[in-house]
Amino acid sequence: MTTNLAAQINGVLAALILLTAFGLLAQRRIYGMLHLFALQGLFLSVSTAIVGYTAGLHHLYVSAVLTLILKVFVLPYILYALVHKLHIRKEVEDLVNIPTTMLIGIALVIFSYHLTAPVRELSTLITKSTLAVALSTVMLGFLVMITRKKAVTQIIGFLALENGLFFAATSATYGMPLVVELGVALDILIAAFIFGLFFFQIRTTFDSLDLKEMEKLKEED
Amino acid sequence: MTLLILLGVSLVAAFILAFVGDRKYAPEVNILGSATAFVASLFLAAEVYNNGAFTAGGEFFFVDAFNVYLAVLTTFISTTTAVFSRRYMRHERELGRVGKNAMRFYHAMFQLFIFAMLLALLTNNVGVLWIAMELATLSTVLLVSLYRTPSAVEAAWKYFILCGVGIALALFGTVLLYFAAERVFGSGTAGLLWTNLAASSGKLEPTVLSLAFIFFMVGYGTKVGLVPLHNWLPDAHSEGPTPISAVLSGLLLNVALYALVRCKTLVDGATHGNKAGYIMMFFGMLSILVAAFSLLRQKDVKRMFAYSSIEHMGIATFAFGLGGPVATFGALLHMLVHSLTKSSIFFTAGNASQMHHTQEMSRIQGLARGNPPVGWGLMLGVIAIAGMPPFGVFTSEFLILTATIKNAPYAAPLFLLGLAVTFAALFRRVIPMVFGNLPAHQRKIKVSQSVVIVHMAIVFILGLYLPEFLSQWFHKAVEILR
Structure with a gap:
């Protein structure tokens, strides 16, 4: 595989990651969101493996496998099991205004390209053009968290942000050193258990996973 | 070796307490674990004092005057908090607010939290620092929701989401920092070590580092509790158990500020200016003012002191941003005295709410008559935290104010305004609580007054006289942060 081809494949995968990020913004069904999230993890894993192959960096294979296991199987499975157990499979979220959210998302992507311009100019890696997509994915994850009012969907936004x-x-750097990547993966796994517990706590205290109920702690006048 | 003991003890204690945390002797194990860590940190401090900064464990750990002083402070306050928590949590259990499993969880997570903070302080690796900060958040999230009341769960969820997102941005900053470092050191762990980065910060790309600092500022700033990302802090402090409020306020905020200040020195080195400092000054000042005016509106005692923490972290952030020897010295001293005073205030405020079964200030009255140690402890704590002489907070705020008048005179009136409003807000609420009439619903409880006395005594002594070794210490840290 030539470097040029690898860069192009990686570009396509970056585009697909961005597409799934937008998909998460628009998807109303929880199951649909879970599928999109798993798909995003898969693209991420393949992209990492390709970069590892072309750059000849073997520690990226470890990251790719780690991503595959964690983001494509474990986390979606945990969420799936929770959704199943809490009987919220069929719930559909009423999102206020999808077109507006999408437009804000596009603005965020443009902003990300602008913000990462200095890094792009300095970088010599084949992946330099995808950093902006990565930051966009982070920002779109944010947007998902802001627009959603249910605990499960907020968490999916949070995990998409981590993907970014x-x-x-x-x-930017062909991956962080392995120590750091392993530590980050561990933290995400712990976080997964914590939000799993949280869903039950929220459910038992509020009788629903709707965060609209959580409005007690405000500044009173 | 000392390092391994220091870090290992909390981890082992966490593991043991996960199994025996509900037994009768569990609080003693908790105290013993924290106290051993405290002794180990003293030995470590002596080592640094005599031989200077050093790295250990294949450059994985790095100890200098700046972080070892915070490590000693962390282990000290965790020890006193463990002592305080013995009676406090026993009482909570008698009231039926926490069960058996909750006690196990509480004790284990307390020690894990201490471990995470010590790891964040002592690691030489920017990436590991991030991991440890995240671990510190995760270990306390479920402690905030320990009581399982709707508002506690809500507070914990807010804490989890806001700090999770905030710290995610700090990871993006870390990626950018690594990108800049890779061009100097090549790929591998070398590019993430403080020791390397600090030694050749001048070679790092300034545009990338400025961009990275914005992410660090938002990310770690969220954990410091800086406005406008402070929303989680009052909720988490008011809804969690009091010992947790004390360590969150007294320790976690310091550790987050430590991370931010370390990043600032790198950015300063790369940009040869004080751009990062101005950003910190702006958000520090904003936090002081917003917190001061929010203080006026509080009704919940722990919530009020949480806002006071935001204000004081704002002061320290502002002072670090201002830079220069006097302001940095003041900021370091401020971190120390604020931690001691604030945790002591949380101890007494927690006891006061236990005595009245409420955290609402209008229902807490007559503390000085009902329980003089609690009442006077709270009064002295508030006098100290408001910056009155002869307490240590006065000294540090005075130093910072002097530096402000000299280097940034335009900020001095705002600074003084913030202090004055805080002063008024705190005393308006606290005087009726301490001196009012003895209400009928007040109950007698056993309190651990010794820890409050120890904390206040240290703050009092520091206000009158700064021991030679401590000022030497701060001078060394000031040199590092130059």
Whole structure:
């Protein structure tokens, strides 16, 4: 595989990651979101493996496998099991205004390209053009968290944001040193258990996973 | 070796307490674990004092005057908090607010939290620092929701989401920093070590580092509790158990500020200016003012002191941003005295709410008559935290104010305004609580007054006289942060 081809394939995968990020913004069904999230993890993993292959960096294979296991199987499975157990499979979220959210998302992507311009100019890696996509994914994850009002969907936004961070590390520097990547993966796994517990706590205290109920702690006048 | 003991003890204690945390002797194990870590940190401090900064464990750890002083402070306050928590949590258990499993969880997570903070302080690796900060968040999230009341769960969720997102941005900053470092050191762990980065910060790309600092500022700033990302802090402090409020306020905020200040020195080295400092000054000042005016509106005692923490972290951030020997010295001293005073205030405020079964200030009255140690402890704590002489907070704020008048006179009126409003807000609420009439619903409880006395005594002594070794210490740290 030539470097040029690898860069192009990586570009396509970056585009697909961005597409799934937008998909998460628009998807109303929880299951649909879970599938999109798993798909995003898969693209991320393949992209990491390709970068590892072309750059000849073997530690990226470890990251790719780690991503595959964690983001494509474990986390979606945990979420799936929770959704199943909490009987919220069929719930559909009423999102206020999808077109507006999408437009804000596009603005965020443009902003990300602008913000990462200095890094792009300095970088010599084949992945330099994808850093902006990575930052966009982070920002779109944010947007998902802001627009959603349910605990599960907020968490999916949070995990998509983490995907973006991981992608950023690969694009900017061919991945962080292995110690750091392993530590980050461990933290995400712990976080997964914590939000799993949280869903039950929220459910038992509020009788629903709707965060609209959580409005007690405000500044009173 | 000392390092391994220091870090290992909390980890082992966490593991043991995960199994026996509900037994009768669990609080003693908790105290013993923290106290051993405290002794180990003293030995480590002596080592640094005599031989200077050093790295250990294949450059994985790095100890200098700046972080070892915070490590000693962390282990000291964790020890006193463990002592305080013995009676406090026993009482909570008698009231039926926490069960058996919750006690196990509480004790284990307390020690894990201490471990995470010590790791964040002592590691030489910017990436590991991030991991440890995240671990510190994760270990305390479920402690905030320990009581399982709707508002506690809400507070914990807010804490989890806001700090999770905030710290995710700090990871993006770390990626950018590594990108800049890779061009100097090549790929591999070398590019993430403080020792390397600090030694050749001048070679790092300034545009990339400025961009990275914005992410660090937002990310670690969220954990410091700086406005406008402070929303999680009052909720988490008011809804969690009091010992946790004390360590969150007294320790976690310091550790987050430590991370931010370390990043600032790198950015300063790369940009040869004080751009990062101005950003910190702006957000520090904003936090002082917003927190001061929010203080006026508080009704919940722990919530009020949480806002006071935001204000004081704002002061320290502002002072670090201002830079220069006097302001940095003041900021270091401020971190120390604020931690001691604030945790002591949380101890007494927690006891006061236990005595009245409420955290609402209008229902807490007559503390000085009902329980003089609690009442006077709270009064002295508030006098100290408001910056009155002869307490240590006065000294540090005075130093910072002097530096402000000299180097940034335009900020001095705002600074003084913030202090004055805080002063008024705190005393308006605290005087009725301490001196009012004894209400009928007040109950007698056993309190651990010794820890409050120890904390206040240290703050009092520091206000009158700064021991030689401590000022030497700060001077060394000031040199590092230049």
